Amino acid sequence: MKVLVAVKRVIDYNVKIRVRADGSGIETNNVKMSMNPFDEIAIEETIRLKEAGKVDEIVAVSMGAQQCQETLRTAFAMGADRGIHVLTESTLEPLAVSKLLRAIVQEENPDLVILGKQAIDDDSNQCAQILAGLLGWGQGTFASKLDFIGRKVEVTREVDGGLETLWLALPAVISTDLRLNEPRYASLPNIMKAKKKTIHQKKPEDYGVDISPRLETLKVETPPTRATGIKVANAAELAIKLRDEAGVI
Amino acid sequence: MNSLVIAEHSNIELKPSTLNTVTAARILGDDIDLLIAGKNCGAIADEGAKISGIAHVWLTDGPEYEHQLAENMAPIIADLASNYSHVFAPSSTFGKNIMPRVAALLDVQQISDVVAVESEDTFVRPIYAGNAMATVRSNDSVKLITVRTTAFKAAEMGGKAKQEIGPCKEDSGLSGFVKRELSKSERPELTAAKVIVSGGRGMQNGENFALLEALADKLGAAVGASRAAVDAGFVPNDYQVGQTGKIVAPELYIAVGISGAIQHLAGMKDSKVIVAINKDEDAPIFQIADYGVVGDLFKVVPELTAELDK
Numbered sequence: 235m236k237v238l239v240a241v242k243r244v245i246d247y248n249v250k251i252r253v254r255a256d257g258s259g260i261e262t263n264n265v266k267m268s269m270n271p272f273d274e275i276a277i278e279e280t281i282r283l284k285e286a287g288k289v290d291e292i293v294a295v296s297m298g299a300q301q302c303q304e305t306l307r308t309a310f311a312m313g314a315d316r317g318i319h320v321l322t323e324s325t326l327e328p329l330a331v332s333k334l335l336r337a338i339v340q341e342e343n344p345d346l347v348i349l350g351k352q353a354i355d356d357d358s359n360q361c362a363q364i365l366a367g368l369l370g371w372g373q374g375t376f377a378s379k380l381d382f383i384g385r386k387v388e389v390t391r392e393v394d395g396g397l398e399t400l401w402l403a404l405p406a407v408i409s410t411d412l413r414l415n416e417p418r419y420a421s422l423p424n425i426m427k428a429k430k431k432t433i434h435q436k437k438p439e440d441y442g443v444d445i446s447p448r449l450e451t452l453k454v455e456t457p458p459t460r461a462t463g464i465k466v467a468n469a470a471e472l473a474i475k476l477r478d479e480a481g482v483i
Numbered sequence: 484m485n486s487l488v489i490a491e492h493s494n495i496e497l498k499p500s501t502l503n504t505v506t507a508a509r510i511l512g513d514d515i516d517l518l519i520a521g522k523n524c525g526a527i528a529d530e531g532a533k534i535s536g537i538a539h540v541w542l543t544d545g546p547e548y549e550h551q552l553a554e555n556m557a558p559i560i561a562d563l564a565s566n567y568s569h570v571f572a573p574s575s576t577f578g579k580n581i582m583p584r585v586a587a588l589l590d591v592q593q594i595s596d597v598v599a600v601e602s603e604d605t606f607v608r609p610i611y612a613g614n615a616m617a618t619v620r621s622n623d624s625v626k627l628i629t630v631r632t633t634a635f636k637a638a639e640m641g642g643k644a645k646q647e648i649g650p651c652k653e654d655s656g657l658s659g660f661v662k663r664e665l666s667k668s669e670r671p672e673l674t675a676a677k678v679i680v681s682g683g684r685g686m687q688n689g690e691n692f693a694l695l696e697a698l699a700d701k702l703g704a705a706v707g708a709s710r711a712a713v714d715a716g717f718v719p720n721d722y723q724v725g726q727t728g729k730i731v732a733p734e735l736y737i738a739v740g741i742s743g744a745i746q747h748l749a750g751m752k753d754s755k756v757i758v759a760i761n762k763d764e765d766a767p768i769f770q771i772a773d774y775g776v777v778g779d780l781f782k783v784v785p786e787l788t789a790e791l792d793k
Contacts, residue, residue: 250745251611260615272727328583329592352727356610358595360583363553367587372657373553375580378720388661392720393576394674394729399661400552406657412710412727413720448592452605452618460752463773465764469786472758473793475774480756482678482735483702483791 235288237280238344239314240295240335241273243305244355257453260355269305272350274312274417275410279348279380281313282415288382291315293342297326297334303433310428311420317433322445328356330438330445332364337441339369344405346387351376351409362409372402378413484603485514487563489572489581490531494521494549497530499675500573503632508571509536510600516541518563518649520556522549532644541649551577554655557584562650564589564625568603574629574730575674586627593627594619598634612726612749632674633732633753666721668706670696673724676705678735681724681751682717683709685740685761685780689717694784695739701791707731707751709741725750740780743768760784 245251245260246268252261269277283289294314296302299321306317320334339347352359366373374380374389378397381388390399392411420428438445466472476483486508491498501517508515517531520543528542541563547555564570564585572578574596586593598616599607605620606628673679680699682692692706699706707729708722724731726749736754741747743759743766751757752771759772760783769775776783 245611247746251614253615260611327592329586329590332587354612354726357612357726358593359579360586360593360595363580363583364587366553367557367584370657372655373580373584374658375553376576391576394721396663396665396719396721398663400550400658401661402658403656411720412714448623449594449619449621452620454610454615454617457609457613457616460757460771460773462770463757463775465769465775465777468776468778469783469790472774472776472783472787473790476735476756476758480735480773482756 235345236291236293236342237283237289238293238295238339238342238347239273239276239280239309240349240361241277241305241309242270242350242353243267243296243298243302244270244353247271247354253454253456257455259451259454267301269308270350270353272352272410275412275414276348276350277309277312277314278415278417279410284313293318293344295320295335295338297322297331299323306433307428308420310431311425312418313424316431319433319435320438321435322438324445325447326445327447327449328358328360328364329448330443332361332368333443334438334441334445335361335365336368337443346405347407349407349409351411362407366407369407372406374400374402374406375409376411377408378411380408484512484568485516486511486569486571487567488515488517489560489570489578490517490519490527491573491575491577492519492521492524492527494524494527497527499637500575500632501531502534502637503635504571504573504630505534505536505638506635507597507600507630508569509638511569511603514538517644518543518560520548520551520559520649522546528646532646533640533642535639535642537642537644540644540646542646543649543651545651547652547654550660551581552655552658552660553581553584554657555652556581557588558652559650560585561588567625569626569628571628571630573632575632578629582627582629589625589627591623591625591627592621593629594621595629596631597628598631612745613752614745631730633730666719670699671703671705673705673707673722673729673731676731677733678702678704679707679724679731679733680704680737680739681707681709681741682712682739683741684711684715686712686717692718694781698737698784698788701788709744709747738768738772739784741768742766743771
């Protein structure tokens with residue numbers, strides 16, 4: 235089985251972001267960048283499937299500026315086999331990303347696509363669902379467990395009320411939730427090996443995909459901050475404050 | 484302008500998220516229709532018809548829609564959407580799963596997690612775990628929107644909409660339902676609760692959540708958790724409050740043994756009153772708490788529970 239995964243280069247999840255003074259967006263200069271955490275989970279899942287003998291080849295895709303190749307190298311160091319980098323300086327909306335992924339799927343013919351459920355920068359949570367819709371494939375979103383049974387996969391999904399299990403005919407698109415696995419750290423020998431793996435660089439025009447944005451960002455602002463409250467000494471004092479001052483109990 | 488709202492329901496009950504979504508849609512006017520797709524859900528359609536502001540209810544009732552699989556739902560929503568300027572759904576796991584697939588079928592860029600409707604084409608949504616708010620304008624012919632339900636009040640009942648038979652298609656054959664393991668609780672649902680008591684890594688194990696449950700029962704509260712507590716296996720995944728879990732905004736949020744990572748704050752910082760109980764006085768949770776108690780939660784929580792009896 236061949237699997238395609240996509241990895242996004244985002245501001246590291248530990249960084250406290252800063253809104254640009256002119257309201258045009260988020261400051262990304264001199265900010266630590268990393269692989270989107272949900273994409274790490276996607277890569278980890280494909281590696282486990284390969285280790286279990288269910289997957290032969292893992293193709294990783296990243297889209298964006300030249301530095302996305304670093305993100306692909308991280309995917310290689312974890313265990314992905316080769317990479318495709320779609321080079322563009324333009325902002326890609328989820329619809330454009332999924333259209334590019336569709337074109338890559340049509341070239342690569344994977345049996346499965348695994349994507350992170352959401353990128354922690356734009357928080358859209360859309361790409362896997364759009365890709366599945368564009369391809370006419372089944373979708374298993376917010377996955378916490380995958381079981382392959384013949385030409386089907388059973389997907390346990392994290393839904394608001396608990397867990398739900400669906401079967402999907404392959405090929406299918408999966409999006410990962412937090413509890414699917416715990417991603418590994420790359421070992422030094424694997425980081426060295428990752429340097430030798432190949433990345434094919436492409437451009438959106440190579441796929442004939444129109445990536446022009448549908449949304450115009452008018453402004454980006456810092457949300458109002460909460461005023462820091464007070465400390466109380468003990469439970470008795472807290473109960474009084476909640477009852478008499480806040481009126482919430 | 485006319486809007487379609489996709490109802491979230493379980494075939495047995497209409498979910499409150501539907502009512503918040505209707506309120507978001509009403510900002511643009513009262514020409515709103517509701518789609519109810521499910522199996523044996525005529526009673527849900529009757530209830531939906533009573534929501535104030537709804538003109539028509541589309542009822543699609545059939546076995547293909549029992550589990551509201553995205554593969555079956557998206558085509559009927561896409562068919563209906565051509566008659567509307569806007570389609571709204573709640574940004575719950577239900578709406579998040581289905582709406583982007585509709586967007587694919589319509590070639591539209593969906594707008595996720597909208598917290599304010601500024602005009603017919605302009606919407607505000609949080610990005611970076613709510614640490615920034617983006618105002619975006621859509622140029623698409625149909626606006627597809629998922630709504631952050633905590634940002635909009637529940638619509639009232641008192642309407643009298645007409646019902647019509649909605650579109651129906653064949654089963655996609657791409658996917659099917661296997662099973663559902665829903666958490667059973669007598670307590671209110673997290674996203675609808677007025678009071679929430681949440682526990683973090685500081686709870687040390689799942690058994691200790693009994694302390695929070697005792698407090699929650701006194702307050703009529705729901706019990707939530709941080710990602711750390713869920714990852715550690717203390718409580719099930721559906722307890723998680725945060726950027727990628729549930730977004731809540733109750734009247735009172737009591738964070739117990741939660742340090743306050745930005746990903747957790749993203750899920751609860753719009754709560755009206757926030758209480759933090761933590762032994763680490765430098766925990767970031769205290770920066771957004773209205774009332775903080777620095778102390779041992781295993782002492783403070785039972786004391787607070789006892790105080791409520793007074």
